[in-house]
Amino acid sequence: MSDITWIQAFQMLLQMFRTMLSDNTELSDEKINELANAFMNALPTMMKIRLQAA
Structure with a gap:
């Protein structure tokens, strides 16, 4: 099994944060x-583009 990508890791962390809240x-x-949308909007543009493409 291959390692997860950083995008997958980020998505998992965001989901865990939502669940915890x-x-x-x-x-x-x-x-x-x-709150999650505000956090996503505060990310650097390049990171947002990569996350949206995933």
């Missing part, structure tokens, strides 16, 4: 999505 806070799914 959902399980351990009183935040609504809508607010969690807003």
Whole structure:
């Protein structure tokens, strides 16, 4: 089995962050999505392009 790519690792970390927020806070799914989107929007352009292409 090959190693995962950095994009796969990043996606896994973001999903784990969403799950942690959902399980351990009183935040609504809508607010969690807003936070995740704000984080994604704060990424450097090149990283966003690579993640969107995946």
